[in-house]
Each structure stands twice: as C-alpha cells, then as structure tokens.
Amino acid sequence: MTDVMTPPQPALFSIKGLHLSFPDRAHRPLFGAAPRIEVLKGLTLDLPEGRITGIVGESGSGKSTLGRVLVRLLAPDAGQVTFDGKDIGALDEDALRPLRRDLQMIFQDPMSSLNPRHKVWRIIAQPMKRYRRGGTRADALKALEKVGLPESFADRYPHELSGGQRQRVGIARAIALEPRFILADEIVSGLDVSSQAQVLSLLKTLAKDMGLTVAFISHDLSVIRHLCDDVIVLNHGEIVDSGPVQTVFEHPKSDITKALLGAIPRPEIDDSWFE
Amino acid sequence: MVDATYSPRPMRFKVRNLRLWLPLLWIATLIIAAVFAPIFAPHDPLAQDLMLERLPPFFIDGSEPGHLLGTDSLGRDVLSRMIYGARIALFVSVIAAFSTGIFGSTLGLIAGYYGGWWDRVISRLVDIWMAFPPVLFAVLLVAVIGTGLTSVIFAIALIDWTRFARVIRAETMVQAQMDYVDSARIGGARRMATLLSEILPNVLPSIIALLALEMGIAVIVEAILSFVNLSISSDDPTWGSMISEGRGAIHFAWWVLLFPLIALFLTVLSFSTLGEGLKKQFDPVLK
Ligand SMILES: Nc1ncnc2c1ncn2[C@@H]1O[C@H](COP(=O)(O)OP(=O)(O)OP(=O)(O)O)[C@@H](O)[C@H]1O
Ligand SMILES: [Mg+2]
Numbered sequence: 045m046t047d048v049m050t051p052p053q054p055a056l057f058s059i060k061g062l063h064l065s066f067p068d069r070a071h072r073p074l075f076g077a078a079p080r081i082e083v084l085k086g087l088t089l090d091l092p093e094g095r096i097t098g099i100v101g102e103s104g105s106g107k108s109t110l111g112r113v114l115v116r117l118l119a120p121d122a123g124q125v126t127f128d129g130k131d132i133g134a135l136d137e138d139a140l141r142p143l144r145r146d147l148q149m150i151f152q153d154p155m156s157s158l159n160p161r162h163k164v165w166r167i168i169a170q171p172m173k174r175y176r177r178g179g180t181r182a183d184a185l186k187a188l189e190k191v192g193l194p195e196s197f198a199d200r201y202p203h204e205l206s207g208g209q210r211q212r213v214g215i216a217r218a219i220a221l222e223p224r225f226i227l228a229d230e231i232v233s234g235l236d237v238s239s240q241a242q243v244l245s246l247l248k249t250l251a252k253d254m255g256l257t258v259a260f261i262s263h264d265l266s267v268i269r270h271l272c273d274d275v276i277v278l279n280h281g282e283i284v285d286s287g288p289v290q291t292v293f294e295h296p297k298s299d300i301t302k303a304l305l306g307a308i309p310r311p312e313i314d315d316s317w318f319e
Numbered sequence: 320m321v322d323a324t325y326s327p328r329p330m331r332f333k334v335r336n337l338r339l340w341l342p343l344l345w346i347a348t349l350i351i352a353a354v355f356a357p358i359f360a361p362h363d364p365l366a367q368d369l370m371l372e373r374l375p376p377f378f379i380d381g382s383e384p385g386h387l388l389g390t391d392s393l394g395r396d397v398l399s400r401m402i403y404g405a406r407i408a409l410f411v412s413v414i415a416a417f418s419t420g421i422f423g424s425t426l427g428l429i430a431g432y433y434g435g436w437w438d439r440v441i442s443r444l445v446d447i448w449m450a451f452p453p454v455l456f457a458v459l460l461v462a463v464i465g466t467g468l469t470s471v472i473f474a475i476a477l478i479d480w481t482r483f484a485r486v487i488r489a490e491t492m493v494q495a496q497m498d499y500v501d502s503a504r505i506g507g508a509r510r511m512a513t514l515l516s517e518i519l520p521n522v523l524p525s526i527i528a529l530l531a532l533e534m535g536i537a538v539i540v541e542a543i544l545s546f547v548n549l550s551i552s553s554d555d556p557t558w559g560s561m562i563s564e565g566r567g568a569i570h571f572a573w574w575v576l577l578f579p580l581i582a583l584f585l586t587v588l589s590f591s592t593l594g595e596g597l598k599k600q601f602d603p604v605l606k
Binding site: 115141151152153156157158159160161162171217221 | 497498499501503505506507508509510516517521
C-alpha cells in the first residue's frame with residue numbers, strides 16, 4: 045500500500061462542480077432551442093501533479109467529454125476548471141493558445157489524428173515551431189528517438205506506418221512540446237495486443253521520466269491497474285469512485301466499480317508489460 | 320471512427336491506366352498545337368482564297384495537298400483554323416476553370432469550415448444560383464456585359480462557381496470532423512492556419528479533379544457562345560464559330576462542321592475523363 049503512504053501531491057488540475065451538456069438535436073422543437081442533455085453532472089476532482097490518473101466507466105459515461113474539457117477542446121457550462129492555479133474554464137481561444145503547450149493530447153485513432161498529407165517529421169515539428177521550441181527536422185528526429193522510432197520514419201506519411209508506429213508518432217508530437225499534462229483517450233484500443241503493451245510501457249516510462257501528469261481514459265481495468273496511480277470511476281456523468289488504484293480496486297465503494305471489476309480481467313496483462 | 324474511409328495514397332500513374340493516359344495525350348497534343356500554332360498551322364487561319372473554297376479533306380477526290388482537312392466556304396484552311404481554335408479553347412478553359420475554381424473553392428472552404436452564419440449565407444446563395452438554367456444564364460450574361468473572351472470567361476466563373484462551392488463545402492465538412500483538426504488546435508494552430516495548412520491539402524485532390532472537369536465545361540460554353548455569336552468576333556477561328564459556319568454548308572462541305580466538332584468532343588471527353596480519373600486516383604472510397 046505504498047500509495048497511501050506517499051504524501052499528497054499538489055493538484056495540477058482542480059475541478060469543482062463541472063457541468064457540461066450538449067444540445068439534443070433529435071428532440072429539437074419546431075421553434076426555440078433544442079433541449080440539452082447533461083453529460084457531466086457536477087464533477088469535483090483533483091489530478092495530482094506527476095501522477096497517472098485512470099478514468100474508467102461504461103461507454104457513454106462521459107470519459108471523453110471530461111477529457112476534452114481538461115484539454116479545453118470543450119468549455120464547461122458551469123464549474124471551475126483550475127489548471128496550475130488558473131481558472132481556464134472560460135478562457136477564449138486566444139487566451140488558451142499559450143496554455144495549450146502544456147495541455148497535450150494523444151488521440152484514440154492515430155490515422156485520423158495525423159494529417160494524411162503531412163510527413164511524420166512535419167507533424168511533430170509544426171507545433172514545436174508554433175511555440176518556438178525548435179521545430180527543425182533535427183528536433184523532430186530527437187522526439188522520434190524518444191518514442192523508439194528510427195530516423196527513417198521521418199519522411200514517411202502516416203499511412204505508411206503500422207498502427208503502433210502511428211500511435212508512437214502521436215506520443216512524439218505530444219511530448220515534443222514538453223507539456224505538463226497529457227490526455228490519453230483510449231490510445232491503444234485500436235491496436236493489437238503486442239503493440240498495446242509496447243505503447244503503454246512507452247507512455248509510462250516517458251510520463252515518469254518527464255514528470256508528466258497524465259489522464260488515461262480506458263474501459264480496460266486490467267490496463268488501468270498496471271499503468272495508473274489513481275483512478276476515477278465515472279457513471280452517467282458522475283464520479284462513483286476515486287482514489288489510489290489499489291485502494292479502489294481492493295475496496296470498491298460503488299456497485300458500478302464492482303461490476304466493472306467483475307468484467308473479464310485480461311490475464312495476459314501483468315507487470316512485465318510495463319518493464 | 321471515421322478513419323475507415325482514410326487510406327490516401329500518393330498519386331501514381333500506372334502505364335496501363337489508359338483512362339488517364341489517353342485524355343492526357345490528347346490534351347498534350349492540343350497544348351503543343353496551341354503553343355506552336357504558327358509553326359504547325361500550314362496556312363494563315365484568316366487568309367481567304369475564293370479560288371480554293373470548299374476543298375474536301377485529303378482522303379476525298381478533288382483535295383489539294385496543302386489543305387489536309389479541306390477549306391471552308393471562304394477558302395480558309397480548316398486545319399489551320401482548328402489549330403488556332405485550340406489556342407482560344409485552351410486559353411478560355413484554363414483561365415475560366417481557374418477563376419471559377421478559386422472563387423468557388425474559397426467559398427466552399429469558408430462555408431464548410433466556419434459553418435454558422437457563413438454557411439447559411441453561402442449555401443443559400445448557391446441554392447438561388449442553381450435555380451437558373453446555366454446556358455440561358457450564360458447567354459443572358461454575355462448579352463448584358465458584352466461579347467468578347469473576357470466576358471465569356473467572366474460568365475463561366477459567375478455561373479459555375481457553385482459546382483466548386485458545393486463539392487468543396489461538403490468535403491471540408493468531412494475533413495473538419497477529423498481528429499487532425501483538433502490535433503492542430505491542441506498544437507496551437509490558429510483557425511485560419513488550420514484551414515489552409517491542414518484541411519486544404521486534403522481537399523486539394525477534389526479541387527484538381529473539378530478543375531479538369533471545369534475546363535471541359537468551359538470549352539463547351541465557349542463553343543456555345545461562339546455558336547450563337549456571343550463570343551469573340553466570328554472571323555476569329557474558334558471551334559464554336561467553325562461549327563456554326565459549317566452548319567450552313569453541311570450539305571456541300573460537311574468537313575467544315577465535322578472536324579471541329581470531333582475536336583470539341585474529344586477535348587470535352589478528355590477533360591471530364593481526366594477529372595473522373597484524378598478523382599479516383601486520389602479517393603480510395605471511389606476506387
Ligand atoms: N458533440 C456531442 N454532441 C452531442 N452529444 C454528445 C457529443 N459528444 C458526446 N455526446 C454524448 O455525451 C455522452 C458521453 O459521451 P463520451 O464520448 O464522453 O462518452 P465516453 O465515456 O467517452 O464513451 P466511450 O467509452 O464510448 O468513448 C454520450 O451519451 C454521447 O452521446
Ligand atoms: Mg470516449
């Protein structure tokens with residue numbers, strides 16, 4: 045139970061009373077605005093600095109929506125989203141842009157998230173250039189090396205890579221900016237088992253080496269158990285369980301967590317994945 | 320989730336791909352003929368010689384060796400007029416297609432990417448525009464703004480921009496859903512930069528394919544306007560005016576009508592086949 049012993053870290057993200065809803069276009073009346081469906085119902089949570097927090101829950105429970113609020117692709121309807129002491133919930137795009145360097149994201153589908161018309165090195169270098177943190181080919185090569193891809197990949201197009209390699213490029217792009225936070229939304233769900241293990245262990249190593257704070261969205265509890273320090277369980281837009289992984293997994297408070305834990309564990313995943 | 324539609328491949332011309340090569344061959348021939356018209360044309364396209372009127376083409380008795388495709392009612396050399404006609408046809412098609420394409424694509428990109436108010440205004444304009452029958456519209460326009468090549472080009476762009484606007488708007492909307500657009504935002508890109516350096520390269524293949532198609536359309540429109548005497552002065556050798564003149568003499572000099580008609584047909588066919596071919600070359604969904 046080492047987790048319980050470590051002193052509480054200061055929170056990098058601190059979220060209070062987060063509400064978010066989408067317009068329900070299917071039930072739009074003839075006149076007036078469409079009714080809204082509430083997807084996040086007043087979440088309060090902290091993401092401690094330097095730790096990997098897993099976000100789990102059934103499909104549609106609001107995991108991605110929460111993640112997209114963290115990286116501010118979505119704006120909350122109500123509530124505070126405090127990043128590093130600053131409320132970023134209501135900032136407009138111009139005010140957000142300087143902060144975005146610290147708030148990176150790795151996408152579920154690397155084929156769609158890597159521009160098919162750009163070469164790998166350019167995909168990595170472009171954001172670096174925008175934030176004046178280099179952006180030469182050599183800088184891109186360094187980032188590629190960190191994710192274990194040889195130089196020869198720099199001039200390839202995304203479709204010339206395997207799924208696992210594409211996801212490494214996605215990771216390289218995110219870490220090249222030396223951010224403080226990375227959102228990883230189902231980043232291995234499209235990969236075969238061996239690529240999954242490689243990509244996850246790469247993420248873990250990089251996160252620990254760089255002292256990154258990571259929000260790791262997954263519906264796979266066996267992965268969460270091995271990768272994450274903390275976990276948050278979402279159900280219908282509400283947090284039903286949270287805390288250090290071991291605590292939550294050994295003493296689940298909610299039936300939802302118990303049900304998720306009861307779902308077939310994947311015996312092939314053990315700590316050797318992350319060595 | 321949308322990625323299944325996504326496996327772009329670099330443009331590669333296979334030797335066996337006749338659907339691309341044949342049109343390209345014909346268009347290359349046209350370009351060479353147009354650029355070097357003074358060298359290739361055996362005669363002055365305007366020179367009349369009433370002693371040599373209505374000479375038949377080379378494969379018919381009574382032809383003159385110097386006039387391979389015969390002469391018209393004023394004794395002008397048909398082949399030379401066709402070669403000079405290619406100049407005008409290509410000039411009009413290139414300039415008209417590019418003006419149309421740039422104007423229409425810009426509006427399509429804006430409507431598809433910025434959505435909202437922009438999209439409502441542009442889409443409504445497209446709908447209104449498309450309610451007019453295009454040829455009638457062209458004839459009316461040129462009749463109002465005056466004849467001449469500039470007017471013809473202007474008329475084509477003014478009528479046909481909707482084709483680009485519609486297709487490019489739809490494609491842009493699809494691309495705007497892709498994660499790479501969110502990625503760019505995460506990576507600090509501004510809206511405009513995202514549109515120009517992320518989305519535009521992905522809709523460019525469609526723009527190119529539409530340009531080819533539009534060139535074919537421009538050739539037809541120019542011919543139609545020449546035919547009804549609304550293009551440049553009828554002395555100038557355009558395929559349309561040749562067809563128009565040849566129509567009057569079809570019973571005694573059918574070649575004056577037939578050869579430019581074939582050239583027109585091949586050119587339009589080539590451009591549209593090329594457009595389709597390019598589209599498929601770029602678009603794995605249609606493959
Ligand atoms: N842009 C949107 N417009 C309307 N409704 C949306 C939108 N995005 C998400 N939703 C709805 O919000 C709910 C939560 O979606 P979200 O993507 O956050 O779920 P999730 O937990 O990530 O699920 P999954 O595991 O399937 O990815 C769903 O019911 C979804 O239909
Ligand atoms: Mg999701």
